[in-house]
Every structure is written in structure tokens, then in C-alpha cells.
Amino acid sequence: MPPTSSRESRGAGLPARDPARTGPPDPETCYRLLLLIRTVEEEIARVYPSDVIKSPVHLSIGQEAVAVAVCMALRLEDVVFGTYRGHAAYLAKGGDLDRMIAELYGKNTGCAGGKGGSMHLVDVEHGVMGTSAVVATTIPEALGMAMAFQYRREPRVVVSFFGDGATEEGVFFETLNVAALRKAPLIFLCENNSYAIHTHLHQRQAQSDICRKAEAMGVPAFRFESDDVETVYARIAGAAARLRADPFAGPCFFEAPTCRWREHVGPGEDFHLGYRTADDVRRCQANDALKKAAGRLTEIRRAVIEREVLGAVARAFERAAAAPFPEAGTLLDDVYKEV
């Protein structure tokens, strides 16, 4: 790779348009997904104080747009890897709603049989790989899976979602280097909400242009100016098409700005903590992707979708509440897989 300036090489190797998939995202699907995620998480927040969910939850309210835009550009057989803040990616990729809520309720109908909880969602059939509570831990796993697809010449794309905080862990850099060396069909997707818990990016990274770090590792990088669904969708669709066409096309890196509206963990707001202000968040809320998506639909279509989504969410919570807890006797099941 010839040395190029950080600015010049941004986006190098990433075609701006993929003829097959860069039309505007379907507005109904988009609205449905955004609304689904928002509704699910608001319902989680609502029921949380009643203790039916006995496990930490990291809500992505406000951050839905990136996951939705990215996952709309993916196919069923493509795969996403997320974090403990993984509800949005799980649902956007098509993860089963009932099994997700049951998982949060610790029920044996949950996607991980109640053994994982909110931080360890999984839906292999829909391409949602297991999420993890230790920051940055699924980044190399995503690469491993991409390398497996490449090895088998399967035209499948892997997306690794992670936060800005993950880009401080050593494994992030190690993984980018290996991904670039192996030219793996992998999209790195940094959801930069500016905070790791309560600490701002600028207090954590001396040079806080994350794309520049990716490029220094040999991975072409592109920073979105906003989390606008259409823009993100178009770029990711293009990148995905490129990776499907050539399993040795090599990884790419995207950074998307986003904003967490609620507290780091738990259902509430956190302006009283003083690390950011309500105004900071209100500015983001003014650009709410959900509202924008709603505006693109007729009132009638919107109402239909709303009824559908609200019904599905309500049912999921009811089913989760009604489902049985795992029997204590199953405690030692699935420690090892034996034939």
C-alpha cells in the first residue's frame, strides 16, 4: 500500500455506489425497524422498575438509526456481531423478538435459554452472532467468521459493531491489522456516541480521529457526518456488494456519529450526573431518525405499521412474562457440547 495522507485515503477502495443495492432504503421497512427497536426499548425501560428483568440492560434509544441502516443493506446470510448494547443490531438484523424479550426475562424460551440475558443475545438463524459484555471482545470473532466465509468462498459479509470505547483496547488494533493482511470480507462499524460510560472520547483518546487509526492499520476508513439512514445505507450496501463479489476485497471501516439518550446502563436519563447536559441530548433528539422516517410515510401506512409493531411488542412481553423459568436442574446443561 503506497503511503497516502490520512485524508486522501479515506474511503479508498470503497465504491460510492453499488448499482444493485444503493437505491434508497425501503421507507416502510426502515420505519418499521426503527419503531420496533424504539418501542421495545421504551417498553423495557417501562417495565424495568418492576424487576421482571433481573439483569443489566444497555439501551440504544437514540442510536437505532445506524443499526437499521446497516442491517437493511445486509442479507439474511450476512452476519452481524454486536456488543452488550446490542438490542438494536439484534432486531435490525431480524433477530426473533419473542426470544429476545424472553431472554431478558430470564426465561427458557429466550434466545439463549435464559443463560445469557440482555448482554448475550444471539440468533444464529438470522445472522446475529452472540454479543458480549467485555468491551471489544467480539471484534476478532467477527474477523474469524469473515475468514471462514472467505475460506469457503461464501459470498457473505460480516459486520462488527462496536462503540468508540472499544477502539482503545489493544485487540481492536490487532484485529484490524490481521483483517487487512488477510483481506477479509469484514465491515468494521464504530458507533461513536462520544462516551464510554461517563467519559468523553477526548478524555480517552489523545488523537481522537478513529478513522485515522483504522487507516494506519491498513483498513480504508470513512466517517459519516451523521447517522442519516439513507447515507449510511447506501455506503454500506456498496461496501457489502463489493465484499460479496470478491471475498478477498479486503475489510473497510466506518465510523458513524450517534447519541445515547438514556443512561449508560439502566432505563433512566442521567443528566443529573453532570457529565453531559440535557441540551446535548436534546440537540440529537431534534434529528431523531424515527421521526424523519415517519415523515416519509402516509399517515395511514404509518398507523398500520404502528399497530403491527405495538402489537408484536406487547405480545412479546406478555409471552415472556408467561413463559416458565428454566428448571434449576438444567443448570449444568450446555457446559460442553457432546455428541
Next chain:
Amino acid sequence: MPPTSSRESRGAGLPARDPARTGPPDPETCYRLLLLIRTVEEEIARVYPSDVIKSPVHLSIGQEAVAVAVCMALRLEDVVFGTYRGHAAYLAKGGDLDRMIAELYGKNTGCAGGKGGSMHLVDVEHGVMGTSAVVATTIPEALGMAMAFQYRREPRVVVSFFGDGATEEGVFFETLNVAALRKAPLIFLCENNSYAIHTHLHQRQAQSDICRKAEAMGVPAFRFESDDVETVYARIAGAAARLRADPFAGPCFFEAPTCRWREHVGPGEDFHLGYRTADDVRRCQANDALKKAAGRLTEIRRAVIEREVLGAVARAFERAAAAPFPEAGTLLDDVYKEV
């Protein structure tokens, strides 16, 4: 930090000259140190087949110039951190010769009482911190010490030596970021000999401009074109002066090209392995810093220094051979420091 291109920011913040210390390095000291290291290591290689040294040795024959140039720019109270390939840095910084050879012989007069061997040299009085066999492990230690000096406002500089291979380990990136955040008085010094064992840098790093990685972490970086002692000395002296003047001046990164003449570990050559050719090494040997340094002295001065160095080395090996091994009864000494 304003975003600048990788090329432009190289060397940013590093004054080219330090009025106090950038005169040419004293040619006699320079020759003495280069000769000392070369002679010691050739003697190690010579005696190695007789099994008096029962421990892996990683020789830096051919790589002496960087350690010598850097350490000549340091003061007694400054500190260096090295690797398992640490003989050169140990000796260049003024580490005790007798205690080093005794350490290789596993004798209780060794700098680590025989408990460490060649890979774990230490001479705290002369500012040589303990070296380590696990690649990249002393890089954050160097930062910790620099932060301690900074905290105590001691005008002391820390140099962290490591190989090109170390710049693949996650901890390297983590440490650079923290060093830049804390503006620690630390000089990172990458001795790039192009190989980690038998694998070339280009097979290991997708983007192999290491300085660019350092800059992406927020550490200004400079690559030397060669291991020329005068050039390296001048730059390092300047950087050290800057760090001594202001404990919050912030870290800097240097990459120096160098060439290992012998095999990765052990006393021999390794051209038969086929990963590089004898010609590759011969090209480096044509620029041998030792020969160049010799050329700068009169024959008489050279002869005096040679006699002195050869005598000291011979005595060190004799003393090491004569010294007693540690008693088995001391096995459990120094597991814990207790008052």
C-alpha cells in the same frame, strides 16, 4: 491536536537541535561502546557451543549503533527499557559488564543473581530497567516510570526500546495512547530490523509504516533513514532535552532501521533457513557503524581503546567463569520482598 497529514506531522513537536547536547557525539566514547558491545557478543557466540552459557541468547551484533547513539544522548539518571535482545542497550547505558556476563553464566554475581539470565538483565544504578522475554511487555512499564518521574517533577527521560514485532501487540497501541494523553516524558524507540524471528514486516503488517501508527495514536513520530550514530544521537539529544525541560512536553516516537546479522536466537548465522540471503546482510555490513567509528579515530587511540575493551571483556568472562553458582538453598529467596 489539529488533524494533519501523516507526512506533515512527522517530527512535529520535536525540535531538530538542542543547543546543549547536539554537538557530535564524542568519537572515543562512541567507538568504545560499539566495540564493547560487539566484542562481548562475539565472545558470547564464541563460548556458546561450550555450554558455559545455559540460556537462550539473542544477539544484537549489527544492531549496536542505535542503542549506542540513543544512550550517549542520555544521562546517568535517565532510564532505558529493553527487550530480551537487550545486551546492547544494557551496555550502552552503562550497565555493569562483569555482572552481565556473570548473569549469562547463571552465577550469583550476576546482575540478577543468576535468576534472570540473558533475557532479564537489569542494572538499576545505571538506569537499565529489567528486560523481558515476552514481546512488548516492558513498553507500558516504561510509561509507568515516565509517569512517576513526571509526577515527581524529576527531569529524567525514559526510553523504551522494542522491535518492529512489538508494534503488532495490542499493548503497544494502548500504551501510546495513554502516553500521549498523559504527556509523559517518554521516548519510544523502535529498532526495526524488518524481522520478527523469520517473518518479514511486510508479511505481518498490512500497513507497515510504523510511524504512521504512532501518529495515529497521537504521538509525534520520526523515522531515521539509517542507523547513523550522529544523526540518531542529535535527534534523541534534542528530544531528551525537551522532555527534561518540561515533564509535560509529551512523548515522541522514533523508528530506526537496523539489521540483525546473526540468527534470531543463538550464536550462529542463519542464511541456510532461506528467509533472507547472506547478501541482504552483507549490504548492511558494508555500513557497519563500528568500522565507521573506528575510522574517526587515530590508530593509536583506537589501539588504546581496543586493548582496554578487550581486556575488560576477557576479565568479565574469566570472572564469570570463576564465580560460584547460586546455592540451591537460595531458590526461595526474593519471591516476595518482606521488611
Next chain:
Amino acid sequence: MERELSFVEAICEATDQEMGRDRNVVLFGLGVDDPKHIQGTTKGLPEKYGAERVFDTPLSEDAMTGVAVGMAWAGLRPIHVHIRMDFALLAANQLVNMAAKSYYMFGGKLNVPMVVRGMIGKSWGQGPQHSQALYSMFAHVPGLKVVAPTTPHDAKGCLIAAIRDDNPVLYVEHRMLHFQKGPVPEAMYEVAPGSARVTAEGADLTMVGISYMQLECLRARHELAAVGIEAEVIDPIWLAPLDLDTVVRSVRKTRRLLVVDNDWAYCGVGASLVAAVAEALSGEVGIQYRCLGFQPTTCPTSPTLEEAFYPNPASIAAGAHEMVRGDSTWRPPRRAYPETISFRGPF
């Protein structure tokens, strides 16, 4: 009247007093200066000692552990805080290959006076990666010391001892113990290695409860007392080095040893204790041994499974009862204990 503090306040006070006494003590870790100040254990310290001595870090556990070692070599006494013990795994290389070994491998030249605080999560669905104890992995390694205080008194005394220790010490805090209150002297004092404590006397069996299991053993003892069994309970406090004599002395008397570990039993401190006592009392007649610990699986999130995962007062009492009376069917009445009631997530 003795002054009462919570476990959290005791940690904070010990840190404060040591920082006040010794300018070499510095404190860092993810969130130490955060508005939630690590459950309160660092409350007021950032303001009092400033950002050079008390500071947040990037998500870089590996490097920050090496930084602590380097600081310690330079004579500082760093305290590095992990809000979950689980994250200490990212620092395993630095802890085991550098911190544990440096004093020895450098021939006594570079010692490492550092403290690593690691918190064990439990309850409220902490789940697989936020509930591990892992102290047995580190206690395995010569050169590291490990301490797991269980009372506010010892929380303070052990932390002071750990900070003053010239060696790397892993200071293990159980989140459920954070809630406990108890008498804590205002003056500074050390609870040093070699000070295993008999927390309750008894003649029928010896129970050793490690970390939070100390509390559970004391509760089990009540249940046993109700049926006429007198258990002696021991708190080892320091897990490395271990004060074996206190345990051997007790078992010599009671002829029964039940160790309840707050970690997986296999390759754990608890099993090692059993082995060491069995070795010390080799050939003696008819001594009974038993070790309980986490069930041999990853910790599940769902409450019904989580409950079955841990030893509890009932299962401990039942185990002890079987050892003493040979009856494996007896169970004490079900009860709920205060910290499990008052504790609510998220954390």
C-alpha cells in the same frame, strides 16, 4: 460505642488515609473519578488529591497494568481498580509475567508495590462475564499476593496492608459485601497475611468460608446450631499466602473440614486448602473433607439458574449436616437475606 462504616466506606477511608500519609500512593482505573465513584469507594478522592493522583483511564487494562508495574518500580504505590474481576483477564500477562515475577527474576532489584482491586459481581443477572471470582487463577502464581476481606473492619485493614506491602497484591471485593456495615476503627491499622480468623467457635466441624461465602457460612452455622450442631467458622482473609495453621488446628479438633469457596472448586483456593490439610493430617484416622464452590459451569443469568449456581446457607448447612450426622436429606428452612433483598440492579 464503636463507629460503624460500610465496607465501601471502609475502602474509601483506607485509601484516603494512605494517600494522605504517603504521596507515593496513586489511584487509577476506569471510572475512579466518575460521578458514581466506583460504588462510593473513591468518593471525594479526585477532588482531594487531584487529577495527577486519581485518574480515569482509557479502556486499556493491559497497558494500565504495565503502567502500574512501571510506577511501582519507580517507587510509587499505584492502586489499579477493575470494576469487574473479569476484566483482570485482559491484564493477565502483565500480572503473571511481569508483576508477579519481577522481584525474583531481577534478583531482588525491582519490587512491585502495587494493588489491583477487583470486584466480584453477583446477583441481578450479572451473568457469565460479570460474576467471576478468578482469584484462584492469580493465587496460583508465586509472587502475587491475594486478599479477600469479608468485613468492613478487614476491608480497611487489608487494604492498608496491601498498599503498604512491597509486593503486588490482588485485593478482592465482593459486591454483595459492599453493603455490609460493621465496626471500623478510625485509626490506621493493618490486617496482614498470616491472620486467618476464627469467626465462630464450635466442636463439630470446621467451615472455611472464602470471600462472600464467609457470610453464607455464618448463616449456615445458625441453621446448624438450631439442630444442635456447632460449627467452627474460619475466615482465611488472605488467600495467598494462606494461613494454613489456623485451619489445621481447627480440623485437628473437629475432624471435619468443609471449605466453601466463592470460586470454582477445581484448581481453586478451596480445593488447595483441603489438599493441604489432608497432607498435613496425613494418616490420621477418619477425617472428613468436603469442598463446595460455584457449580462447574459458566454463571447463568436467569435468576432460577443463578440461585442454583452458588452455594447458599441452606446448601452449606445441608452439606455440613451430612458430614456430621450422615443424613443427606435434612434441609434448613428457606430464608431470604438482607443484601439479596435490598439489592437492585442495574450494576
Next chain:
Amino acid sequence: MERELSFVEAICEATDQEMGRDRNVVLFGLGVDDPKHIQGTTKGLPEKYGAERVFDTPLSEDAMTGVAVGMAWAGLRPIHVHIRMDFALLAANQLVNMAAKSYYMFGGKLNVPMVVRGMIGKSWGQGPQHSQALYSMFAHVPGLKVVAPTTPHDAKGCLIAAIRDDNPVLYVEHRMLHFQKGPVPEAMYEVAPGSARVTAEGADLTMVGISYMQLECLRARHELAAVGIEAEVIDPIWLAPLDLDTVVRSVRKTRRLLVVDNDWAYCGVGASLVAAVAEALSGEVGIQYRCLGFQPTTCPTSPTLEEAFYPNPASIAAGAHEMVRGDSTWRPPRRAYPETISFRGPF
């Protein structure tokens, strides 16, 4: 005549046969395609299977372990090689938090068929960071399996079993065992968990030798036989899960258990074995227990110290002799053993 192979050749053959049988098996790690081919254990494989299936890596143990987990989730069967066990510490987070837990924490959805080969160094001044065993740390964690074969026969059979296992397996190789030769069938076969082997029969005491200590125990047995003591020797082979029954059966007969671990004893497999047997034989009369292992310190480099650091045939025999005869002064004659003689550095 049975065919003889070295331990190294047995590993290479097992890998080759499994790669030939199953395209999902891939092999990587620092130096696997290097001119020294990991002591010969990967010889010929890069050429035969190509750079997509056999590849070198950057110095990035942490990421490469996660890569192996991800590959395993996708159905590949990666083998990740560490030329020193010590480097596995850099991968501790991925091994413990991901590999060990994923099948369980994802409710049986994502299993991890991967093998991690880790080599234990010894002799020739391997020193503090190139000599660790560390398998006890990993055996501690439910979800991981650990195997430490001691003969070329088992080297092959265990590696095949490990590769075919649907779970993460740490495959422990002792560098001094690499030199051993022995009969190895050409056909493929598995030596699976649950197959602890009585390697020599005897009535006077049971010796369990783990990893290289198996060889040292067999040598100690010769010394003991010379003075009329018959030791039964057991090779546990798999350390997690452990085949306890074979050991309990033997100790029930001999009434004496001497475990010789190739790791530090505290929080180790050996101590756990003693504890588990003491528990299983609780209350039985007069059984003697003893556990030997590395001395409780960092491994020193100097030969005189290094020699004192490890159990050896003489110290093992002396320990056994004391258990059987009560005489702690007896020592067998000094001898040198072939691999310590023929072995020369550097490595």
C-alpha cells in the same frame, strides 16, 4: 514390529491426517510455516495444505484467539499454536470470557471446536517467562478442556480427539517430551477424556504424574523398586475433565497418594486431585496424601537453581519412600536422564 515415532512426529501426523480428513481444520500461530516449523510439529503442512489453511500470524495472540473462536462459530476447526504456554496469558480474556463460555452463555447455540496448543519449556535456562505450565489456570474454568499427553501414542490420539472435540481444548505439550519416541499406530484413533491410564502397577502407593512428571514418576518407580517399594503409576492424560475414578480405585488399594504436578501446586490440578480423592475417601482410615509440584517461586534461569525448582526422580522417590517407610533421609543414587543430556539450547 510396531512403528515408532517421536512425540513431535506424532503431533505432525495427527494434524496432517485430520487436515486431510476434514477441510474445516485450519492451523495457525506464530511460526507455523517457519523454516523451523515449530520443532517439526508442522513440518510439510504449509506446502501440503497451502497458505489459506496453514498460516503465520502477526504478534497478536489476543486477536488471533478471538479469530479462532469466530472461525469455530462458523464451523471451522482451528488449531492455534503458541510456542510457549506463557504467551497464552495474552489470550486469557478470549479463552476464559469467550471460548469457555460461548456454548453455555448462548444457550447451546454457538460451540467452539478449537484447539490451542501450548508448549511448556524446561531446561537450558528457559527462565521465568518461558517455562510456565499454567494449565491449572485454564483447567479451573468450566467450558475449557485441557489435555497433557505424555507419550507419542497419546500425543497423536489426544490431538485427534481434541480436534474432533466440539469444545475448546488446551493441548499441553512439554518440550522435554517432544524428544520421546514410542509406538504410534498409523491409523487414526482418539484418546478421549475419561481414559486415565495405569502406566505401572504396584501395591505400596499411587503416584500420579502429570505431563512431564509422568516420565519422572516412572523413573522414580525404578528407584523405589530397587529398594522393594512397588509404586502404581497413573497418567491422568486429560486434566479437564479429570478421570477421578481410576485414581480413587488405585488409592483405595494402596492407601497412599502422591501426586506430582508439572505446575505450581497451589490452586493446581495436582492439589485438586488430592482434595477430590480425600473427599471421595472421606472418613476412611489412615490414608496418606502428598502433592509435589514446582517450588513456589518463579522459575530461575541458573542451572543450579533450576534443578532445585523441579521435582525429579530422586526427590519424587524420596517423597514416596518417606510415605511408605516413614524414613525421610533415604535418597536414590544420582543419575542423568537422556533428554536432559541430549538437549541443548537455544530454544
